[in-house]
Amino acid sequence: MRSRLSKFLAAIVVCVLSSCGGETLPKPKGMLRLAYPAPKYEQALLDCSYTFEKNKIANFEKAKNNRRCWYNIDYPKLNATVYISYYDVNNNLDSLLRDAQNLTQEHFIKADAIQPKDFMYPEKKVYGRIYEVTGNAASSCQFYVTDSVNNFVSGSVYFKVKPNYDSILPAAKYLRNDIIHFMETVQWKE
Numbered sequence: 001m002r003s004r005l006s007k008f009l010a011a012i013v014v015c016v017l018s019s020c021g022g023e024t025l026p027k028p029k030g031m032l033r034l035a036y037p038a039p040k041y042e043q044a045l046l047d048c049s050y051t052f053e054k055n056k057i058a059n060f061e062k063a064k065n066n067r068r069c070w071y072n073i074d075y076p077k078l079n080a081t082v083y084i085s086y087y088d089v090n091n092n093l094d095s096l097l098r099d100a101q102n103l104t105q106e107h108f109i110k111a112d113a114i115q116p117k118d119f120m121y122p123e124k125k126v127y128g129r130i131y132e133v134t135g136n137a138a139s140s141c142q143f144y145v146t147d148s149v150n151n152f153v154s155g156s157v158y159f160k161v162k163p164n165y166d167s168i169l170p171a172a173k174y175l176r177n178d179i180i181h182f183m184e185t186v187q188w189k190e
Helices: 002-018 093-109 165-185
Strands: 041-043 053-055 059-062 071-075 080-088 111-121 126-135 139-146 151-159
Touching (some): 053 071, 053 165, 080 165, 093 139, 111 165, 139 165
Antiparallel strands (some): 111 126
């Protein structure tokens, strides 16, 4: 009986001593990789004085406020919406520009930075500006385009989650590229 007990204790000691080898290393942090499909664009069908190309993964719908030529571009996979507003220019371009810029500045309280970038396509009579908002602001991107005579379109990107810039950054970059494509493809109807 003693011999069995000694063998059993020896086996336990061997197991304990052999399991103590090697250095314990912490696991590296795992990062969630958000990947979105390559954008494929199609012409947005509008009964308005402007048209543009939109990403096929987005749902396009008339805004619920019944304003003429106001639209929402909903991105269900990104949990975000781009709100598009249209205004006729009637000697009020300065006021429309000021309103668009003031709307962007309202996000400055929560933003780390606001980076403006101008777009000009004189051959198409398209002039605009995009504001990339970094930080935990409600909107990650604001923009406007105009022909400076008759038409003014402004837009904002909003996510349907509490703003956390690190978490929404991949989606914000994806949407920023779609907004740039919008600005590059907008055309005014005569």
